[in-house]
Amino acid sequence: MNNSAENLRRIQKSLKKRYFVERCFLWSGRAAITLGLLAVLVLFVDITSKGYGAFRSTEILLDIHYDADALGIDNLHDEKQLAFADWDVLLKNALREQFPDASGRKERKQLYGLVSNGAGFDLKERLIANPKLLNTSEKVWIIADDDIDTYYKSWLSGDPYAERMSEKQIQWIEVLDEQGAIALKFSKNLFTRGDSREPEQAGIWGAVMGSLFTLAITFCLSFPIGVAAAIYLEEFAPRNRLTDFIEVNINNLAAVPSIIFGLLGLAIFINFFHVPRSAPLVGGLVLTLMTLPTIIITSRAAIKSVPPSIREAALGMGASRHQVVMHHVLPLSMPGMLTGAIIGMAQALGETAPLLMIGMVAFIVDIPQGFTDPATVLPVQIFLWADSPERAFVEKTSAAIMVLLSFLIVMNMTAVWIRKRLERRW
Amino acid sequence: MPDMKVNEKHVTVGKQFHDDPRMTMRNVNVFYGEKQAIHDVSIDIGKNEVMAMIGPSGCGKSTFLRSLNRMNDTVEGCRVEGEICMDGESLYNTKLDVVELRARVGMVFQKPNPFPKSIYENVAYGAKIHGLADSRIDLDEIVENSLNKAGLWKEVKDRLHQPGTGLSGGQQQRLCIARAIAVTPEVILMDEPCSALDPIATARIEELIKELSENFTIAIVTHSMQQAARVSDRTAYFHLGQLIEVNPTEQVFTMPEHELTEGYITGRFG
Ligand SMILES: Nc1ncnc2c1ncn2[C@@H]1O[C@H](COP(=O)(O)OP(=O)(O)OP(=O)(O)O)[C@@H](O)[C@H]1O
Numbered sequence: 061m062n063n064s065a066e067n068l069r070r071i072q073k074s075l076k077k078r079y080f081v082e083r084c085f086l087w088s089g090r091a092a093i094t095l096g097l098l099a100v101l102v103l104f105v106d107i108t109s110k111g112y113g114a115f116r117s118t119e120i121l122l123d124i125h126y127d128a129d130a131l132g133i134d135n136l137h138d139e140k141q142l143a144f145a146d147w148d149v150l151l152k153n154a155l156r157e158q159f160p161d162a163s164g165r166k167e168r169k170q171l172y173g174l175v176s177n178g179a180g181f182d183l184k185e186r187l188i189a190n191p192k193l194l195n196t197s198e199k200v201w202i203i204a205d206d207d208i209d210t211y212y213k214s215w216l217s218g219d220p221y222a223e224r225m226s227e228k229q230i231q232w233i234e235v236l237d238e239q240g241a242i243a244l245k246f247s248k249n250l251f252t253r254g255d256s257r258e259p260e261q262a263g264i265w266g267a268v269m270g271s272l273f274t275l276a277i278t279f280c281l282s283f284p285i286g287v288a289a290a291i292y293l294e295e296f297a298p299r300n301r302l303t304d305f306i307e308v309n310i311n312n313l314a315a316v317p318s319i320i321f322g323l324l325g326l327a328i329f330i331n332f333f334h335v336p337r338s339a340p341l342v343g344g345l346v347l348t349l350m351t352l353p354t355i356i357i358t359s360r361a362a363i364k365s366v367p368p369s370i371r372e373a374a375l376g377m378g379a380s381r382h383q384v385v386m387h388h389v390l391p392l393s394m395p396g397m398l399t400g401a402i403i404g405m406a407q408a409l410g411e412t413a414p415l416l417m418i419g420m421v422a423f424i425v426d427i428p429q430g431f432t433d434p435a436t437v438l439p440v441q442i443f444l445w446a447d448s449p450e451r452a453f454v455e456k457t458s459a460a461i462m463v464l465l466s467f468l469i470v471m472n473m474t475a476v477w478i479r480k481r482l483e484r485r486w
Numbered sequence: 487m488p489d490m491k492v493n494e495k496h497v498t499v500g501k502q503f504h505d506d507p508r509m510t511m512r513n514v515n516v517f518y519g520e521k522q523a524i525h526d527v528s529i530d531i532g533k534n535e536v537m538a539m540i541g542p543s544g545c546g547k548s549t550f551l552r553s554l555n556r557m558n559d560t561v562e563g564c565r566v567e568g569e570i571c572m573d574g575e576s577l578y579n580t581k582l583d584v585v586e587l588r589a590r591v592g593m594v595f596q597k598p599n600p601f602p603k604s605i606y607e608n609v610a611y612g613a614k615i616h617g618l619a620d621s622r623i624d625l626d627e628i629v630e631n632s633l634n635k636a637g638l639w640k641e642v643k644d645r646l647h648q649p650g651t652g653l654s655g656g657q658q659q660r661l662c663i664a665r666a667i668a669v670t671p672e673v674i675l676m677d678e679p680c681s682a683l684d685p686i687a688t689a690r691i692e693e694l695i696k697e698l699s700e701n702f703t704i705a706i707v708t709h710s711m712q713q714a715a716r717v718s719d720r721t722a723y724f725h726l727g728q729l730i731e732v733n734p735t736e737q738v739f740t741m742p743e744h745e746l747t748e749g750y751i752t753g754r755f756g
């Protein structure tokens with residue numbers, strides 16, 4: 061037996077070591093967090109520096125004359141006439157007027173190449189929106205071709221990239237710049253259009269809507285089903301071989317590579333049930349299969365963490381098991397379940413592989429209007445753009461990644477906000 | 487330490503039966519898995535009687551109490567054998583619904599366990615799930631009455647809508663008592679209801695028990711022999727899962743029949 065003076069001496073001796081260990085622990089924790097934050101910072105800076113350019117696109121100010129004769133139109137309400145009219149003529153006329161020095165077939169072609177291929181349709185829309193413009197003139201900012209865009213941006217930053225430019229085009233741009241008739245404008249196309257072969261016309265909105273529809277399906281199916289399964293397994297199912305077997309298999313499912321779910325979706329939903337291919341509906345179904353295990357596992361953990369004394373109190377009051385679940389277990393475990401849902405949804409949002417299997421990788425120009433329209437999703441769009449040869453798609457890719465990250469952040473913040481609100485009920 | 491052995495074939499001494507019983511138990515055994523926690527207990531609890539249960543820690547008082555409203559059903563691996571009846575109706579073998587049973591046999595647990603809801607909702611919960619109140623006014627009245635009886639009304643009347651878990655330990659226990667009596671059960675099981683209370687609150691609860699015993703049957707587990715002496719009509723002494731002695735309280739504390747009882751109440755062990 062030690063006497064108390066001896067004990068005190070030993071305690072004091074051990075204190076130093078204990079505090080040292082504590083400090084080591086503290087600092088390694090801080091180092092880990094700093095490292096993590098640094099990685100995130102580098103990622104953000106890299107992507108933002110590459111992608112911010114895509115939010116603005118080069119536009120050229122042209123004096124457009126809406127010449128009915130050149131268009132071959134006499135009635136603005138005749139769909140057929142509108143469809144057959146050659147809208148690019150307006151642009152060509154305006155460009156020729158601006159630069160009369162362009163002579164010969166080749167130079168003309170280079171001149172017309174200043175503006176985007178699809179810009180004629182923008183003029184069509186302007187005219188239809190305002191029929192009074194017919195046979196009058198107005199100054200319009202016309203979106204430039206992607207090569208011009210790349211050149212102009214690099215020229216502005218002092219390091220011109222003229223690989224795909226002709227001598228003439230470079231001259232013309234200098235002239236336009238002097239006149240103040242070329243400028244970087246906020247790229248509306250990026251946020252309003254679907255995919256396109258022309259980088260300057262390509263937008264992310266189709267993929268955003270596709271992701272939105274797909275995730276809506278995923279959430280609406282996987283959350284209720286997952287929570288119901290978790291409640292049943294935790295609160296009602298008897299403990300026996302069968303439920304043990306189910307439990308093991310749910311855990312296994314969570315570890316299955318996601319592409320397998322894509323194959324499964326292809327075989328079952330598309331080939332057997334004939335759900336439309338490439339649509340958010342089938343994408344959502346496949347992602348539901350993928351997220352279910354995550355949600356079930358986290359929900360079960362959340363239910364397990366409800367103190368047994370609360371259950372006991374409710375049962376002791378004569379609540380039925382269903383009431384115990386509805387009144388006490390579910391409200392108390394909801395924040396935990398939502399955390400699981402956030403993780404699952406974030407996974408689903410970033411998932412590409414299974415969606416490739418069910419055709420959501422198709423080139424889709426139209427913005428999906430519903431759950432059965434062909435669509436693509438953000439990560440697949442990023443994958444597609446990253447794969448495109450045009451230089452302008454490089455910054456588009458980074459911009460799409462930024463949109464994807466913002467989507468993720470908005471989604472998570474909403475979930476966190478909902479969770480906070482639920483938690484505030486103590 | 488004196489002889490703590492209990493004969494294998496022990497018989498409970500004293501007056502374990504009652505002429506006008508509300509709850510009757512015959513040859514009750516309770517097991518946790520392989521381990522037997524209650525050995526062959528037979529006892530009656532009379533109408534409007536207050537029955538106190540005393541005994542050393544771990545002797546099975548809580549286990550026994552919990553088998554009276556089938557709370558042991560919720561414990562995994564717990565098995566109850568023998569016959570337990572309420573008003574002649576068997577709890578374990580018949581159609582008697584467990585939800586109905588628990589509405590009729592209320593319980594106050596050893597550790598205070600208020601719901602993480604407001605004080606008001608805690609007390610109103612039973613009335614709500616059993617549909618006892620027709621209107622908000624009824625419900626308000628039930629809540630006020632119950633809190634009043636549990637001696638908590640004055641302290642909480644201005645904070646009815648704050649969380650019940652924010653009360654002190656003793657207040658929480660009184661809240662649980664209020665919650666239990668709000669549905670006016672016929673039998674109230676109390677597992678050391680006063681272990682976290684100060685003498686004033688304890689006195690209030692004891693008074694409440696006296697009041698309630700005019701209409702209700704009460705079984706109370708306590709470690710305080712003074713408390714048992716003050717509130718109960720009969721006292722049962724448990725030892726290592728066996729029921730050793732049941733006798734009118736006065737007799738148990740003055741002239742215990744069994745030497746184990748005597749040993750316990752005179753403080754020689756326990
Ligand atoms: N859930 C359980 N699983 C296994 N054994 C249990 C369980 N609950 C109680 N026991 C055991 O049953 C015996 C009786 O326990 P019980 O809680 O009834 O004692 P008690 O008389 O209420 O004690 P205390 O006065 O300390 O509350 C003890 O040996 C205990 O270890």
Ligand SMILES: [Mg+2]
Nearest residue numbers: 547548596677
């Ligand atoms: Mg106990």
